[in-house]
Amino acid sequence: QVQLEQSGAEVKKPGASVKISCKTSGFTFTTYVIHWLRQAPGQELEWMGWINVGNFNRRYSQNFRGRLAFARDTSASTATMELSSLTSGDTAVYYCAREGGYTIDYWGQGTLVTVSS
Amino acid sequence: QSALTQPRSVSGSPGQSVTISCTGASSDVGNYNYVSWYQQYPGKAPKLMIYDVSKRPSGVPDRFSGSKSGSTASLTISGLQAEDEADYYCCSYGGEYTWLFGGGTRLTVL
Numbered sequence: 702q703v704q705l706e707q708s709g710a711e712v713k714k715p716g717a718s719v720k721i722s723c724k725t726s727g728f729t730f731t732t733y734v735i736h737w738l739r740q741a742p743g744q745e746l747e748w749m750g751w752i753n754v755g756n757f758n759r760r761y762s763q764n765f766r767g768r769l770a771f772a773r774d775t776s777a778s779t780a781t782m783e784l785s786s787l788t789s790g791d792t793a794v795y796y797c798a799r800e801g802g803y804t805i806d807y808w809g810q811g812t813l814v815t816v817s818s
Numbered sequence: 819q820s821a822l823t824q825p826r827s828v829s830g831s832p833g834q835s836v837t838i839s840c841t842g843a844s845s846d847v848g849n850y851n852y853v854s855w856y857q858q859y860p861g862k863a864p865k866l867m868i869y870d871v872s873k874r875p876s877g878v879p880d881r882f883s884g885s886k887s888g889s890t891a892s893l894t895i896s897g898l899q900a901e902d903e904a905d906y907y908c909c910s911y912g913g914e915y916t917w918l919f920g921g922g923t924r925l926t927v928l
Contacts, residue, residue, distance in 0.1 A: 751915070796863060802870075803850075803852040804866070804869040805854065805909065808863040809863065811863050
């Protein structure tokens with residue numbers, strides 16, 4: 702079955718960077734797009750962008766321009782997201798999710814990132 | 819302010835039907851049939867309930883249905899059950915390879 706397994710919770714200081722991994726299984730990794738989204742405590746879902754695993758094309762939400770970087774390791778069926786210059790406003794649960802035909806269908810379990818001095 | 823507008827909350831009694839609206843623009847909801855709906859329990863990841871406006875993934879009860887008129891999409895849950903109490907989010911393809919989400923609706927089963 703389709704699974705997306707994310708790395709564990711992180712605590713970071715303001716100004717630092719965080720990298721989250723998303724290990725996938727149950728589907729052909731290189732034929733899909735992986736999206737990244739986040740949800741601040743008690744808030745709505747926010748779309749961050751995507752990476753086309755097959756051709757390495759990426760699209761970032763303008764809300765994160767310059768701070769966000771997506772990558773993938775096809776040999777490990779793993780996608781990664783790195784967010785830099787963290788502030789307290791970046792405290793959130795971060796999700797990776799698979800997209801099939803314009804639909805974001807399967808989600809990882811989420812990774813809590815806490816930014817605190 | 820979210821890109822797609824949903825009511826903050828809706829409620830209904832067991833057995834009743836409720837409808838959650840999701841209003842976008844002619845450039846997103848009104849222009850593409852790529853609207854999806856997600857159910858989210860506290861502390862859990864969202865689960866896909868409806869995609870392509872009105873299609874249900876395997877395993878989703880047929881009590882859940884979706885529709886769209888103009889720039890407003892809707893999720894209807896009939897025969898409400900206690901387990902339906904959750905947050906619901908709509909999502910639309912926004913063109914130019916972007917996706918938009920609604921602010922979420924808290925469904926309370928009375």
